[in-house]
Amino acid sequence: MTERALHWFRNDLRLADNPALAAATEAGPVLCLYILDTSPDRRPIGGASRWWLSRSLAVLDDALARKGGRLVVMAGDPALLLPRIVAEAGIKLVTWNRRYEAAEIALDRKLKEALTADGITVRSFNSHLLNEPWQITTKTGQPMKVFTPYWRAARQKGDPCAPTPAPRAISALPLPDSIKPLAVSLGDLGLEPTKPDWAGGLREAWAPGEAGAATRLDEFIGSGLAGYAEARDRPDRAATSRLSPHLHFGEIGPRQVWHALQHARAAGEAAGSERDAEKFLSEIGWREFSHHLLFHNPELATRNYDSRFDAFPWEPDHKALRRWQRGQTGIPLVDAGMRELWTTGWMHNRVRMVVASFLIKHLLQDWRAGEAWFWDTLVDADAANNAASWQWVAGSGADASPYFRIFNPVTQGETHDPKGAYVRQWVPELAGLSDKDIHQPWKASEKALREAGIRIGETYPAPLIDLAFGRQRALDAFATIRSG
Ligand SMILES: Cc1cc2nc3c(=O)[nH]c(=O)nc-3n(C[C@H](O)[C@H](O)[C@H](O)COP(=O)(O)OP(=O)(O)OC[C@H]3O[C@@H](n4cnc5c(N)ncnc54)[C@H](O)[C@@H]3O)c2cc1C
Structure with a gap:
């Protein structure tokens, strides 16, 4: 069956191990969309994140183009934009990967309801975490409050499912003329600083995008991991992975990190000891635990937990x-x-x-x-x-x-x-x-x-x-x- 699909990119700016993108490309021609959310209902991203996003979207656009696709970029309120695009482009399937901030969850729910009521299929997936925040609970089904039992329970679930490869080809669904004026260029988004241009240090330090993330992971597993358990506390050494922005923007996912590490360990190609590897995985565990906390405590950034x-x-x-x-x-x-x-x-x-x-x-x-x-x-x-x-x-x-x-x-x-x-x-x-x-x-x-x-x-x-x-x-x- 061939049906027109729309994949809405958010913090999943990659082609590999992107289940929502895979579902859309398998269905038929795809409109790949990114919306810079300018609604006051959601927290705007900060200046440094805007710089990163701009670079990462450019890399994503190139990667999509190499597969036959293209990235359509817009700015505004997704609650208004998405239903309009779906209707005018004759979309039958909308896919996205889940987010965990309260305002974003509320938006996604609202959109899912509205689109479903119009007869559109909406499919959401997990690309961002090893376990969804509701999948790990206490024996009585309550959210976890302490890291060690949380991580023990997560580890007992065994390996996460294996990451999937990038789609082999993407058939781009063209934008109908009626909504072409809504699309903007990356430059129009004004994400990069100009007056003054304070991003020189960022440009030197980072290579945003999926390929940059994969290179960093490979280098870290192949050499940087050696001595991580102790050296990770030393700011005078380059002893940690520096994967955090790549993970945040979803240029690489934790399943990919997990499997790359386990694979390298099994093949004897990972630097460092078992202890180094376990310590590194437990830091990924802290990322999981933080998302668990945020999901169950939506006001985590504004209200004292205690x-x-x-x-x-x-x-x-x-x-x-x-x-x-x-x-x-x-x-x-x-x-x-x-x-x-x-x-x-x-x-x-x-x-x-x-x-x-x-x-x-x-x-x-x-x-x-x-x-x-x-x-x-x-x-x-x-x-x-x-x-x-x-x-x-x-x-x-x-x-x-x-x-x-x-x-x-x-x-x-x-x-x-x-x-x-x-x-x-x-x-x-x-x-x-x-x-x-x-x-x-x-x-x-x-x-x-x-x-x-x-x-x-x-x-x-x-x-x-x-x-x-x-x-x-x-x-x-x-x-x-x-x-x-
Ligand atoms: C006050 C404060 C604010 C922080 N704010 C952020 C933030 O906004 N975004 C962010 O990603 N991290 C944050 N951290 C956690 C941590 O400092 C960074 O994740 C880490 O320094 C990133 O460097 P790395 O990728 O080299 O880490 P590595 O040591 O290589 O760890 C691998 C990955 O595990 C995750 N991780 C590591 N430590 C933590 C942690 N303590 N909590 C949650 N996840 C972790 C990150 O995704 C990281 O990329 C904060 C820590 C503190 C103390």
């Missing part, structure tokens, strides 16, 4: 927040992380934890202010992973780090960046200090500072806060809600 934190005495301070955002706190590891983020759109996980803890605890800023900054500046900004991680650091989340565990950014630096290489890379004005002084320049001798060309308060800021004072103030603030 409602005791609703009474937390935050001390909003716009100037302090600004200095944190700009990497000008006077605490080297924090500044290095925030500058890495600003330049490349990514930050090492250990440093994300340190900068988040510093903002929430030492500076007493509401975790939502940090979540929002990350949302705008990370290329991997993700509704589930970002919100779950911020609440984890704040202590307000599920299975969270206790609030009283306050990272000391100096000892974190000494442990995880022992030679100060990471700080030297991102805070070059401190590069001349010794390994001993680099994580706390305010304690360096006058002679050491002079020789390194540093004047605290002039060439590099004095610490925004005394770390011992900030720590005690945070503990006192926490004590006020603890008994609640």
Whole structure:
């Protein structure tokens, strides 16, 4: 049977292991559509994500063209656009891969109902997760709240189904003249920054798109994985996969990651030990768990999971927040992380934890202010992973780090960046200090500072806060809600 199909691309910007695209191409000629959602009902993506999206859509368009297809791009409210396109193009089948944010789920449900009522078949699939959020539950059928049993239950399900190859050919369904004016070019979307063009560091650091994702995965499994279990905490080494933006945009899926790793292990081609591989898979597990949490707690990015934190005495301070955002706190590891983020759109996980803890605890800023900054500046900004991680650091989340565990950014630096290489890379004005002084320049001798060309308060800021004072103030603030 041949019927006109429409595949609606969202965070599944790939051809391989894309079950919804496969279903559409098997049905007949396909209209491949991407809609930049501009409705106020959904959270707009941040600046760094817009840059990534623009590049990824261009790569996707090329890949579709090589198979005979083409990507049609529009901007607007999918609730209005999709039914119109379906009607005017005579579409009989609409496919998409599922999303897990509350507003997006509501939109998809509404569209499914409306299209089905018009006699259109709508088929949705899972491309984004190993397990759907409702597939893992406690013995009594409740959502999981703790990672370890969650991941154990996920592992007991065995291997996820094998990824499917990209369609061999795609027959492109042309746009009818009546809706051609709705289509825009990628450039018209205005996703890339121009005035100023702040994306130079992003362009250098990343290769968005399915092929870039596959290369990164292969390289990581073939060499980067060696020593991952320990080295993943070292921001001075390129010891993690950097797959997070590729996974977020669905340029690669977790089933592909899983099977590529298991395959390489079986063939003796994976670098590293069993422990490295298991640790890496468990990080994919944290991604799964975060999506599970978001699905069952739709307000994860805006509301404390632990409602005791609703009474937390935050001390909003716009100037302090600004200095944190700009990497000008006077605490080297924090500044290095925030500058890495600003330049490349990514930050090492250990440093994300340190900068988040510093903002929430030492500076007493509401975790939502940090979540929002990350949302705008990370290329991997993700509704589930970002919100779950911020609440984890704040202590307000599920299975969270206790609030009283306050990272000391100096000892974190000494442990995880022992030679100060990471700080030297991102805070070059401190590069001349010794390994001993680099994580706390305010304690360096006058002679050491002079020789390194540093004047605290002039060439590099004095610490925004005394770390011992900030720590005690945070503990006192926490004590006020603890008994609640
Ligand atoms: C405050 C804070 C905010 C964060 N915001 C995001 C975010 O918006 N988007 C995002 O993808 N990750 C976020 N993380 C999690 C983590 O820092 C990144 O996923 C990781 O640094 C990405 O680098 P990688 O791909 O090299 O990771 P790897 O160590 O190679 O891990 C492989 C994959 O596992 C997943 N993963 C790893 N750690 C976590 C984690 N703690 N939680 C959920 N998934 C994880 C990612 O998809 C990652 O690509 C955040 C962490 C913190 C502490």
